[in-house]
Amino acid sequence: MLHNLVIVGGGPAGLSAAINGASELDGVMLIESGRKSVSADGAVKHARQLGGQAIGSAAIENYLGFPKSITGASLMRLAEKQAIRLGTEIRCPERASSLELLPDGTKLIRTKEGGEYRTKAVILANGLSYRKLEAPGIKDLLNCGVQYGAPTFNPHKLGKCTICVVGGANSAGQAVLHLAQNPDATIKVLIRGTKTIEQQMSKYLIDRIKASANVEVLQGLSVVEALGNGKLERLVVENLEKQRSEICANHLCIFIGAMPKAKWLPGEIARDRFGFIGTDMMIGSINGPRLPQETSIPGVFAAGDVLFGSTKRIAAGVGGGSSAVQSLHRYLSEAILPAS
Numbered sequence: 001m002l003h004n005l006v007i008v009g010g011g012p013a014g015l016s017a018a019i020n021g022a023s024e025l026d027g028v029m030l031i032e033s034g035r036k037s038v039s040a041d042g043a044v045k046h047a048r049q050l051g052g053q054a055i056g057s058a059a060i061e062n063y064l065g066f067p068k069s070i071t072g073a074s075l076m077r078l079a080e081k082q083a084i085r086l087g088t089e090i091r092c093p094e095r096a097s098s099l100e101l102l103p104d105g106t107k108l109i110r111t112k113e114g115g116e117y118r119t120k121a122v123i124l125a126n127g128l129s130y131r132k133l134e135a136p137g138i139k140d141l142l143n144c145g146v147q148y149g150a151p152t153f154n155p156h157k158l159g160k161c162t163i164c165v166v167g168g169a170n171s172a173g174q175a176v177l178h179l180a181q182n183p184d185a186t187i188k189v190l191i192r193g194t195k196t197i198e199q200q201m202s203k204y205l206i207d208r209i210k211a212s213a214n215v216e217v218l219q220g221l222s223v224v225e226a227l228g229n230g231k232l233e234r235l236v237v238e239n240l241e242k243q244r245s246e247i248c249a250n251h252l253c254i255f256i257g258a259m260p261k262a263k264w265l266p267g268e269i270a271r272d273r274f275g276f277i278g279t280d281m282m283i284g285s286i287n288g289p290r291l292p293q294e295t296s297i298p299g300v301f302a303a304g305d306v307l308f309g310s311t312k313r314i315a316a317g318v319g320g321g322s323s324a325v326q327s328l329h330r331y332l333s334e335a336i337l338p339a340s
Contacts, residue, residue, distance in 0.1 A: 002027070002339075003028070003029050003117060003118065003119040003340075004025045004028060004121065004332065005021050005025060005027065005028045005029070005119060005120070005121050005123065006028075006030075006031065006109055006117050006119040006121075006123075007021070007029070007122075008096045008122065008123070008124050009031075009032060009052065009124065009127050009261075009306070010031075010032030010050035010051065010052060010090070011050075011053060011304060011305070011317060012052065012076070012079070012304065012314045012317035013127070013304025013318065013320050014032070014052070014125035014126070014127075014303075014321060015030070015051075015076065015082075015321070016318040016319075016321030017125055017322070017325055018030045018086075018090075018321075019082050019083050019086060021325045021328070022086040022087040022088040023086050024325075026087070027340060028088050029091060029119070030083065030089070030090050030091070030092075031091045031095075031096055031115075032091070032094070033046060033092075033093055033095040033096075033126075034049050034050075035093075047093060048092045050080045051072065051080075052076075053149075053258065054072040054317075055072050056150055056171065057071065057171060057174050057314070058071060058072070058151075058174050058175050058179075059071060059174050059177060062202070062204065063075065063314060063315055072314070075314070091115065094112075094113050094115055095111055095112040095113065096109055096110075097111055097112045097264055098110045098266070099269075100266070101300075104338055105298070105335060105337050105338075106118050106119060106120055106337060106338065107121070107122050107297075107299065109122065120335075120337050121300070121301070121328050121331055121332060122299065122300045122301065123302070123303055123321070123325070123328065124295070124303070125302070125304045125306065125317075125321060126261045127261060127304055128258030128260055128261060128305045128312075129258055129259055130148040130149065130254070131256050131258055131259060132148075133166065133256055135226065136224075136225045137225050138223075138226050138254075141228055141232050141252075144230060144231045144232060145228060145231045145232025145251050146252045147251075147253055148254045149171075149254075149255070150165075150174070150178060151179075155178060155181050155182040156182050159184055159185075160185070161184070161185050161250040162188065162247075162248055162250050162251075163179050163185055163186070163187050163188070163250065163251040163252075164187075164188045164189075164235060165187060165188070165189050165252075166253070166255060166256055167189075167190075167191075167254065167256055168189070168191045168196070168200045168201060169201060169257075170200075170202055171255050172253075173202070173205035173209060174205065175253055176209055176212075177205065180212045180214055180215050182214075185214060186216070187212070187214055187216070188249070189209070190237065192220070192221065193220065194220065220240040221237045221238070223235050223236070223252070224236050224238045226252065227246075231250075232250060232251065232252055234246050234247065235247045235249045235252065258305070259275060260274070260275045260277065260306045261306060262277055262306060263275070266297075268296060268297055269295050269296055269297060269300070270295065276306065276308040276309075276310070277295060277302040277306050278308045279293045279294055279295055279301070279307060280293065291331055292324075292326075293307075293320065293327050294327060298335070299331050301327055302324070303320035304316075304317040304320050305317060
């Protein structure tokens with residue numbers, strides 16, 4: 001079967017592309033790797049879950065149409081239902097492993113599960129993966145008090161505890177406010193380096209964090225070790241003068257940035273030195289004039305966090321997914337491709 005469009009990635013940009021694409025085209029497929037987990041015996045499993053990094057947003061307060069805020073997980077569930085209703089075929093969990101440009105101008109996407117999908121056009125929206133905190137004890141205590149991102153359940157369930165949040169950008173701020181709803185929890189925000197939250201975070205988050213009685217912002221502290229017997233109990237932290245001390249902590253939520261999921265792509269896809277995908281504005285006229293959001297391979301577009309220069313905001317990802325579909329229409333109307 002020849003698809004009109006295959007989207008790789010099921011976060012805000014990918015689901016937006018699916019919704020806009022499927023509302024106007026037949027043969028739209030979305031491939032998403034799903035949620036990765038590691039069992040006690042070390043086996044890696046992938047479960048169905050769409051939403052990308054957005055599902056870790058505990059309370060989105062500045063997204064159009066939700067005056068009382070919404071969790072990222074809830075917003076993404078609604079988007080998934082909308083994409084399916086409009087006719088998107090979703091393959092999840094399935095992991096894209098290669099992309100090939102065929103002689104007739106169509107593209108072939110292969111997956112690690114053995115899938116082979118031929119398509120006229122592709123939108124790459126496979127986002128980011130969390131950067132790992134490389135410190136002794138972090139890996140051993142993962143899911144035993146240590147986690148990447150934030151818990152999305154009711155924070156009152158945690159009871160009386162101390163929670164450390166590493167990171168100073170918006171995703172960390174949203175997590176802090178979500179966790180601070182539990183009046184019995186003490187939240188310590190650990191900011192590495194000298195860059196303050198005022199330099200990284202939206203004003204509405206900063207104002208509410210400063211007004212929260214159970215939140216303390218600690219500048220210039222890095223986690224260098226996690227300690228505990230089967231569950232997190234303490235953190236060893238280091239200040240800018242390399243002096244170390246210990247902090248009691250029952251939970252650690254890590255927000256230290258992310259890396260683009262682009263290693264599987266062919267070398268023909270232009271990227272910057274960090275691996276973010278370049279499109280029309282970055283690459284100029286490689287292989288001829290580029291459409292908005294078109295990569296260095298004709299008919300392959302990119303949207304969302306995987307893009308060079310992206311703003312890492314849900315609304316920006318949604319807008320990018322929609323605008324990529326508009327460029328896709330121009331490509332399909334101008335390109336000489338085989339019939340479906």
